[in-house]
Amino acid sequence: MNLVAIAWKSICQRGLASCLTGVSVALGVMLMVVVLVISGAVRSAFNQNTIAYDLVVGHQRGGELALVLSAVYRVQPASENLPYLYYKQLQEDRRVVSAVPMAFGDVTQEGHFPLVGTTAEYFENDYTPGKKFLVRGNQITGHFDAIIGSEVARKNNWDIGSQFQIIHGGADGTHVHHEMFTVVSVIKQTGTPNDRTVFVNIEGFYAIEGHETPLNEVEDRLKKFYASDPERLEFALKQIEEAKKHAADEGSHDDGHHHHHETPDAAKEVTAVLVRTRPDHHFDAINLSAELKEGYQAMAVNPMNSIRKLMTDVLGNIEMGLLILTAMIILVSGISIFVSIYNSMSDRKREIGIMRALGARRGSVFGIVLTESIVLCVGGGIVGWLVGHGLAIAAAPTVVERTGLLLDPWTLDPMELILFPVLLGLAAIVGFLPAMTAYRTDVADALAG
Amino acid sequence: MSLLLENVKKSYREPNGKPLPVLGIERYELTQGEQAALVGSSGGGKTTLLNVVAGILTPDSGKVTISGTEIAQLPEVVRDRFRAEKIGFVFQTFNLLPGFTALENVLLGMTFSRGKTDRGFAESLLDRVGLGGRRHHLPGRMSVGEQQRVSVARSLANRPALLLADEPTANVDPANQDLILNLIRDTCHENKVTLLMVTHDMDVAGKFDRVDRLQEFNRPDGVSQESVA
Numbered sequence: 170m171n172l173v174a175i176a177w178k179s180i181c182q183r184g185l186a187s188c189l190t191g192v193s194v195a196l197g198v199m200l201m202v203v204v205l206v207i208s209g210a211v212r213s214a215f216n217q218n219t220i221a222y223d224l225v226v227g228h229q230r231g232g233e234l235a236l237v238l239s240a241v242y243r244v245q246p247a248s249e250n251l252p253y254l255y256y257k258q259l260q261e262d263r264r265v266v267s268a269v270p271m272a273f274g275d276v277t278q279e280g281h282f283p284l285v286g287t288t289a290e291y292f293e294n295d296y297t298p299g300k301k302f303l304v305r306g307n308q309i310t311g312h313f314d315a316i317i318g319s320e321v322a323r324k325n326n327w328d329i330g331s332q333f334q335i336i337h338g339g340a341d342g343t344h345v346h347h348e349m350f351t352v353v354s355v356i357k358q359t360g361t362p363n364d365r366t367v368f369v370n371i372e373g374f375y376a377i378e379g380h381e382t383p384l385n386e387v388e389d390r391l392k393k394f395y396a397s398d399p400e401r402l403e404f405a406l407k408q409i410e411e412a413k414k415h416a417a418d419e420g421s422h423d424d425g426h427h428h429h430h431e432t433p434d435a436a437k438e439v440t441a442v443l444v445r446t447r448p449d450h451h452f453d454a455i456n457l458s459a460e461l462k463e464g465y466q467a468m469a470v471n472p473m474n475s476i477r478k479l480m481t482d483v484l485g486n487i488e489m490g491l492l493i494l495t496a497m498i499i500l501v502s503g504i505s506i507f508v509s510i511y512n513s514m515s516d517r518k519r520e521i522g523i524m525r526a527l528g529a530r531r532g533s534v535f536g537i538v539l540t541e542s543i544v545l546c547v548g549g550g551i552v553g554w555l556v557g558h559g560l561a562i563a564a565a566p567t568v569v570e571r572t573g574l575l576l577d578p579w580t581l582d583p584m585e586l587i588l589f590p591v592l593l594g595l596a597a598i599v600g601f602l603p604a605m606t607a608y609r610t611d612v613a614d615a616l617a618g
Numbered sequence: 619m620s621l622l623l624e625n626v627k628k629s630y631r632e633p634n635g636k637p638l639p640v641l642g643i644e645r646y647e648l649t650q651g652e653q654a655a656l657v658g659s660s661g662g663g664k665t666t667l668l669n670v671v672a673g674i675l676t677p678d679s680g681k682v683t684i685s686g687t688e689i690a691q692l693p694e695v696v697r698d699r700f701r702a703e704k705i706g707f708v709f710q711t712f713n714l715l716p717g718f719t720a721l722e723n724v725l726l727g728m729t730f731s732r733g734k735t736d737r738g739f740a741e742s743l744l745d746r747v748g749l750g751g752r753r754h755h756l757p758g759r760m761s762v763g764e765q766q767r768v769s770v771a772r773s774l775a776n777r778p779a780l781l782l783a784d785e786p787t788a789n790v791d792p793a794n795q796d797l798i799l800n801l802i803r804d805t806c807h808e809n810k811v812t813l814l815m816v817t818h819d820m821d822v823a824g825k826f827d828r829v830d831r832l833q834e835f836n837r838p839d840g841v842s843q844e845s846v847a
Contacts, residue, residue, distance in 0.1 A: 170722065170729045182717035523713045526674060527772075528702020528730040530695055612674045616713070617665070 172533060176540035179520075183513055187545060190506045194549030195556060197499035198588065202557025204495055205582040208488040210568075210575060212480060214360070220476075221295040222269075223454040224444040224469040226259065226461065227251065233468065237475040240271055240441035242362045243283040246338065251467055252394055253437035254405055259444060264453040267294055267445040272374045274338035274440065277367055278345055280325045282318075284335050284367045286374025292316070294445065296359055305329075306354025312373035314353040318364040320569075322355045329353060335367075337379060346377050360575035371439075375432050384413050387436050394466050408435035444469065492584070499595070506545050507599035510538065514606045521607050522615025535608040542600025543593065550592040554585070619685045619704065619779030619812050621648040621671065626680035628663075628670055629838070639838035640666045641677070646835060650685075650779075653803060653813040655823035658832030664816035667832070668782045671814070672705050673697040684780060702731035706773035706811070708802065710785035712765045714757040720744060720768045721753040727775035743771040747801055763794030770801055774809070781806055783815040787822055799825060 180187040220241055227236040231248030238245040253270070260268040272286035289309070292302050306329045309316060317327060327333070331352045337344040350369060358364055374380060382390075388409050395402035412433045446453035458469040521534050561578035568576050628641040640663045648654055658664045669675040671682055673689045682689050684704065692700060706727075714723045724740040744753045747767040757765050766786060773781055783802060787795040799822065806813040815826070823829045 170725045170735055172729075175726070175729070178715075178717050178722070519713070520715055523709075523715060524726070524730065525698070526672070526701075526707055526709075526713070527727045528698055528776075530698045530730070532695075533730060613666075613669045616669075616674075616709070 172536050173540055173544070176537045176544055179517070179537065180541055180544060183509070186509045186513070190502065190509045191545050191549040191552070193502035193505050194499065194546055194592070195553035197495055197502045198550045198553025198592070199557040199560065200498060201492065201495035201588065202554055202585065203560060204488070204491045205584055206557070206561040206576055206578055206580075207568075208484070208491070209580055209582055210577065211484060213577070214575070220472045221298050221300075221445070222443040222472065223446045224458060225472050226442040226444055226467055226469045227440065229466045229468045233470040234475045234479055236441065236468070236470050237472045239273070240443065241472055243273070243285070243366055244362075246274070248440070250390075250438035250440055251442065252391055252405065253434050253439055254401065255394070255465065255467065256439050256442045257434065258401070259442055262457070264446050264450065264457055265444055266447055267443075269294065269443040270371055270439040271441045271443065272371055272439050275335045275346070275377075276338060277321070277325070278334045278336050280321065281336070282321045282325075282365055282367050284369060284374075286369050286371040288371055291368070291443075296361060296363055300359070302359070302363070303357035304354045305357065306352075309353060309370045311351075312370055312376045313348055313350045314370060314373070315350045316354045316356060316368040317352050318356050318366045319358040320364040321367055322352075327352050327355075329355065333367075335377075344379075346379065348377050375437055381432060382436065382438060384409055384416065384436060387438075390438075391435065397465070405435040408433040412436055499592070502549070503546065503595040503599045506542055506596070507602065509545075510542055510600065510603040511606070514538075514603050517607075518610060518615045521610045522612050525610065525612040526616060531608045534610065535604045538604040538607045539597065539600040542603070543596040546592050546596035546599070547589065550589060554588070620650050620683075621646075621780060621812060621814065622681075622683040623647070623671070624681045624683070626670060626677045626682060627838075628666055628675065628677050641670065642837040642839065643667075643680070643835060644837075646830075648812055648814060650812055651807075651810040652828065653806060653826055654815070654828040654830055655826035656814060656816045656830050656832055657820060657823045658816065658818060658836075660818055662832050663836055663838065664818075664832060665784055667836075668707075668784050668814070668816060671780075672707060672782055673701050699731070702727070703776055704779050706776065706778035706781040708766075708769050708773045708781065708783040708786045710788050712757070712762075712769040712789075714765055714768055714772075716757055719754045719756055720749055720760070720771075723757070723768055724772045724775050727772045731776045740771075740775060743774055744768070746805065747771045763790050763798065766790055766794070766798050767801065770798060770805070774805055774811075777809065778811060780812045780814070783813065785817050785819075786815065788817070788819070795822065 225237055225240045227240060228249040228251055235245050235248060239248065256268060256270045259265055267290060269287060269291045273283055275284040276282060277284060292304060296302055304316065306316070322328060325333075329352055332349050333352075334349060335346050337346060356363060388406065391402060391405045391409070395405060412435070444457070446457065454471060458471065461467045461469045524534055525531075558578050561576055565576040565578060623643050623646040626641055626643045627639070629637040629639040632638045656664060656667070666675065670677050673692070676690045687700065689697060689700065715726065718726060721740055721744060724743055725735045725737065728735040728740065741750070741753060744750055747770055749764060749767055749771070752760065752764065757768065760768070766789070770786070781802070786802060787798055790798055802813065802815070805811070817823050
């Protein structure tokens with residue numbers, strides 16, 4: 170027999186009280202683990218590593234965070250558009266390795282998943298550093314072919330060959346476009362917003378009836394956008410003039426049918442452009458961002474900075490609030506351990522007296538009581554930790570299904586590493602007073618009592 | 619192991635703060651292997667005397683010497699260890715720990731002396747007191763006589779040189795009285811353990827070759843005129 174075995178016997182003797190106090194610690198730790206796993210998943214979902222682009226370029230109207238949330242996370246409506254020519258201009262910039270246009274705003278009729286018009290380059294690039302898209306199916310060839318994310322496929326029960334329609338975005342969110350899209354490929358789960366996105370050929374996006382902006386409106390926007398770049402403005406306006414002429418010719422022999430024709434680049438618009446700058450040229454992104462701010466009505470946002478700000482300002486505070494709450498639960502559990510052990514001390518006075526009479530030193534009885542506190546606190550903590558991770562494992566599939574959040578129940582948060590030293594400290598603090606009571610027990614008095 | 623008390627005084631403090639003298643022994647001595655019954659009335663200081671001998675209480679003055687070691691002079695930690703290793707204790711109310719089995723109660727005594735336990739010896743002690751088949755039973759599941767036999771086994775767990783027994787048969791039925799008494803005496807005899815048993819029962823004391831009456835040499839209010847050796 171050793172002191173731990175004696176302490177364990179004592180815990181078992183007060184079975185119900187010990188069990189309840191242990192469970193309360195376990196509950197607190199379990200909640201903390203769950204909060205950490207979930208916040209870890211949220212952090213990971215918004216993590217800088219989930220974006221393999223250096224800049225997100227969008228219109229100046231709307232905030233930086235709004236641009237990132239709409240272009241990368243697709244959880245916010247699109248802001249104002251940029252000229253397509255501007256995307257081409259970025260593509261030609263020597264500092265830009267890859268520029269991927271994105272046009273969005275519409276959602277699927279079924280499931281309301283966001284629709285993104287883009288180019289094949291989006292799928293050729295890494296979706297997150299070092300990770301390529303794994304796509305099952307064929308390449309997009311037709312205008313109305315679509316590649317769907319894994320979650321879209323699962324939730325809508327779609328597969329290659331499925332057909333669907335989309336709802337026009339914006340204020341009028343009820344208009345269903347008549348074009349029928351066909352799924353040609355399904356992306357393997359990435360754990361990113363791509364899982365709940367429907368991608369279509371950007372040319373197809375332009376071909377959707379109603380997506381064409383009236384040429385006069387385009388002309389006004391181009392004039393504003395290229396106000397400080399007359400050369401490009403002139404080039405763009407020339408294309409618009411030609412398009413107007415073409416439209417007028419078409420109107421003069423209107424046969425009542427909608428004629429599909431190629432939209433000139435100057436009349437096209439993109440919602441955002443994802444930009445990857447040259448590797449090892451760390452200032453490219455910064456310089457480009459600064460140039461855009463001064464020259465055009467565009468802005469280039471480092472998605473990492475925006476997300477970091479979001480994490481710190483909003484999610485960080487929520488996480489901190491929840492962690493404080495769980496810490497309070499653990500503290501209350503600690504106090505309940507104190508109450509349980511301290512209340513038992515008067516009943517155990519005689520036992521302590523017997524042990525002392527048998528030769529137990531004051532330090533030994535102090536150690537026994539302190540060990541009880543540690544066993545309850547740390548034991549409860551271990552149980553809570555296991556149950557917390559167990560719950561995360563059990564809930565992970567449901568969480569992915571309902572929220573798209575990929576839980577990684579095996580990832581250890583640094584906070585968990587300090588959890589057990591903290592529990593040990595708590596046990597020492599709450600066990601100290603009862604242990605001192607044991608230490609000070611008068612043997613003769615205890616035996617006589 | 620010999621025991622010698624010289625000019626030992628011990629008093630308690632009454633609630634009003636006045637001292638209440640309990641012990642005043644000029645000299646009391648036991649030689650190694652000797653067995654003595656110390657008879658005294660209730661409240662006469664018997665238990666206090668045993669606690670002073672065991673080092674649980676320190677005398678206000680005087681010396682308690684066990685085989686040349688003046689126990690009250692030892693630092694508390696050393697005194698605790700000395701008690702664990704050299705002195706066995708049998709209590710009137712057995713004082714078994716209710717959550718521990720018979721065997722664990724015996725092992726408990728070993729835990730505090732050597733730090734490690736000798737399970738084989740503990741089991742042989744339980745066999746010796748006739749409880750080999752009940753070693754895994756909790757005290758609450760045992761009769762009063764059986765509990766006291768476990769207590770006897772526990773007192774011998776550390777192979778003590780001095781056994782102090784405080785009215786060990788007071789709570790036991792007559793049939794078990796002789797059994798327990800013989801058990802204590804025989805085991806002490808076999809192992810040359812010095813035995814000091816306090817009792818208020820003259821019938822029990824009568825079974826000992828040496829019977830001392832506490833009131834004859836204990837003068838709490840002054841030093842006794844009589845010394846016992």
